[in-house]
Every structure is written in C-alpha cells, then in structure tokens.
Amino acid sequence: MTPLRQSLIDECQIRGYSTRTRDTYIYAVEQLAKYYHQSPEKLTDEQLEQYFRSLSLERGLSCSTIHVQLNGIHFLYKHVLKRTFCIEVVWPKRPRTIPILLSKAEVKQIVAHCRHEKYRTMLKMYYGCGLRLNELVHVKVQDIDGARQTLRIHNGKGNKDRDVVLTMSLLHILRAYWHHFRSTDWLFFSSRGMAFKVGNTSVQKAFREACKLAGVTKKCSIHSLRHAYATHQLEGGMPLNQLQQQLGHADIRTTQHYLHWLPELNNGAQDLMADWDGVS
Template identity: 60%
Template sequence: MSKLRPALHDEITLRGYSPRTRETYVYAIEKLAKYYDQAISTLTDQQLEQYFRYLTLEKKLSRSTILVQLNGIHFLYEHVLHKKFKVKVCWPKQKQVIPELLSRAEVKLIISHVPHEKYQTMLLILYGCGLRISELMHLKVSDIDGGRETLKIRQGKGGKDRFVVVPPSILALMRLYWCRYHPGVWLFPSRGEGKQPLNESSLRKQLKTAVRLSGINKRCSAHSFRHAFATHQLEAGMPLHQLQHQLGHSDIRTTSRYLHWLPELGHGGVDLLSGWGDDHG
C-alpha cells in the first residue's frame, strides 16, 4: 500500500475530489491490504469477491458502507493499477430506517449542556442553517455575507458551491463569536497557528458528552441537527423546493423523505366512518 499511496493521491488530486473522499478511499484500500496481507495488484477476482462477502456476512456492514469500500477499491484498480474491475458484489438489502428526530426542546437541551461557548456556537450554526458537519468545519470568515444574510458553502457534497440563508439570530451569534475569538481565514480554525480548519472529531466529542449529560436517550450525531433543521422548517411551513436548496440536495426526492418521516404534515385524509353511527345506529 505504501508504494501505491503517492499514485493514488495524485489521481484523486487530478480529479479534484474532496479530502473526505481521499480519506475514505485510502481507508478502504488499507483495510483490503490488511485483510490479505499481500500486494493488492496480485489479488484475484475471486479473492476480491470473497472480501466483499466477508464484509457482508461477517462484518455485517450496511449497503452504504460496503459501497464506499467498493468505490475506493474500484478507483484504485481503474486509475492506478489500470486493471479491469469485474467483481460481482452481493448487496445486503437496503434498510429503510427513520432516524430518531430531535424536537426543538431536545436540541436546546443538548446545546445547553455543551460547556464551551465555541462549540455551542458551532452546534447552533449547524442546526440554524441545516449544514453538514464538513460544511461547517470548512466555513471561512469571508463566506459570511451579513448584508445578504447568506453563507457561501464551498464544495459541498457533490463538489458544488451554494449559498444558504442565515437567520438574523445566527448572524448575530457569528458576530459575537468573531468579536470574541477574532478568527483569521477559517471561521473555526484548528489550535496552534490555525492554518487548517478544526477537526470534526473535536465537535463530535463535545456533542457526545452533551447528549449524555442531557439525559436524552435518542441516538444523536452532528447529522441529527441537520435532520432537526429540515423537519422543523417543514413544520414551520418552508416550501419543499426551498428546503432542497438550503440542504444542497441535487434530487428533490432526497428532500421529500422528510415528508414521509412527518406524516402529520400532509393531508390527514377523510375519516370515512365518521357519522356512520348516526346514520346506522
């Protein structure tokens, strides 16, 4: 793997893939190399198929996780090893799981248990604007447009830029944060010289502790705040196409899943048995 790494990094860079994609591809390939403990270029199609059976049957990984592994290994074969990739993967059935949605009161309670003001600010922006954690971490001070009340999201999922609306309360919060911490380039820089954005793991650790202290038993991650934003905005009447743009979804069907998670937002239908007792008593 050490010999392949420079070539892999070069091919990823040439295609302008994100740092997150780089990390996941390298991780997938390292796992494969560790499993067989032999040069990846010498693996047979049968060995590769057996590896993916192992991920499904023994590791019991989800369909989406296996797909990430497959993408990384396929990229290596196609663009670095220049070999045909003819592996047949038996996919586990995709589970349709509704996440445990947070109420407004639960969001407020969790954030109140975050001891550090900086991390409270980060979670409030995450929730108030519906951002992905990677988008939050890569915000620059120059991305804030107070006059237009927008944030520029650079290279979001799918490598696309977009603008999102920022509510006045979040703008005021960011101004207060800037006055207190005076960030340079990155809105949330790493410690030290601050030339890099803060690592996502720092916020995740703070959130995990806050959830435990709050006593809320729901499964909660940084992405739960994005789900909470979407559901609460729909409850408040935001049109679906506007929510689609705010979240950065390419396909409105991805956004419409929130309607399925919140059946009370749709028309409740007519009670066909209403009044039957009066007519046929």
C-alpha cells in the same frame, strides 16, 4: 509512496474528488492489500470475490461501510488499473431506517446546556443552517456575507460550493461570537491557535456532553441537528427545492425522504432561532 497509491490519488484529483473521498478510497484499497498481504494489482478475480463476501460474512461490517469499501476498490480497478471484474459484485441493499429526530424543545435544551460559547455557537450554526459537520468546521470568517445574509460553503459533499441562507438571528449570534473571539481565518479555531481549525471530535464531544446535561436520552449524534433542521423547516412550510439547496443535496429525492419522516406539523426552525437571542 507506491506508484499505485500515487496513481489513485492522481485519478481522484483529475475528477475533482474531495480529499475525504480520496482518503476513503485509499483506506479501502489499503484494507484489501492487508487482507492478502499482496498488491491489489496481483489479485485474481476469485480473491476479489472472496474478499467482497468476507466484508459482510466474516467481518460483519455495516451496509454503509461495505458500500464505501466497494466504491474504493471498484474505482481502483476501473480507473487506475483499467481492469474489469469477471465476477458478480453484490452490492448490499441499504436499509431504509428513520433517523433519530429531535424536537425543537430538545434542540433548544441541548444548545442551552452546551457550556462553552464556541461550541454553543457551533451547535446553533449547525442547526440553524442544516450543515454537515465537515462543512461547519471548515467555515472561514470570509465565508460569511452579512450584507447578503449568506454563508458560502466550499467543497461540500460532492466537492460542490453553495450559498446557505443565514437568518438575522443567527447572523447576530455569529457577530457576537466574532467580537468575543476575533477570529482571523477559521471562524471556529482550535485551542492550538487561530491557524488551526477546530477538530470534528471536539465538536462531537461537546454535543454529547450537552445532551447528557440536558437530559436528552435519545440515541442521537450531532448529525441529528441537521435532520432536525430539515424536518422543522418542512413543518414551517419551506419549499422542497429551497431545502434541497440549503442542505446541498444533489438529488431532490434525497430531500424528499424528510417528507416521510415528518411528525405533526409545527412551526419551523426559524422560530427557534429567534428564541436563541436569549440563550447565552
């Protein structure tokens, strides 16, 4: 490991950044070094300016990917190399697009057509709690508090912990799952054994297969279940600040985006959760 890489890791650790953030920063710096076949320490401002322009003009990267790259490189020069740019860094404007929104009927069909009990339970929990995929796969048995009907999320986005409310229907589903699989550490463990958590790719694959079997043709991803949870809860009357807590948004303005995506008002996600007692 090079001293520069170690310094970058140390600076991330000092600030309490998550492993995922650290790894994205490292990747961004690696891409910069590969582009010039030179250490970032030796690059001139003119080279950096050319690289920033190449991200969108030559490589055609998405706006989100460019932001990730710029964040990592900016962190390196500001906090590790203690160097300021003498160039103007143009941050591309993020397009405001409405995500693919699933109806309650579509969510129910997708879950019902998930053929493996483990992944079916994971999809129910993903939707029933409005989780992120990385949060879901890191759930441990000890994170579930049945008496308080809560789920403790450790090191969510922004490296923050939070408690998420579990409905009684979902709690029953999780108890049935545990009695079947008898998880000891990771709630959803890998086929390699209980010592290993299930991988993100495996869950995404199960979701795509369930969509195909359910006949859902929308271009959605597993993250669409989180969007569905948020919109369905707002439709059901959940206060915005409570939804912010459930989703783990640092800024309530992020949660407010869902207000602009709402179709006609219906009942909330909790109604669908109650129906899942019959979905085995």
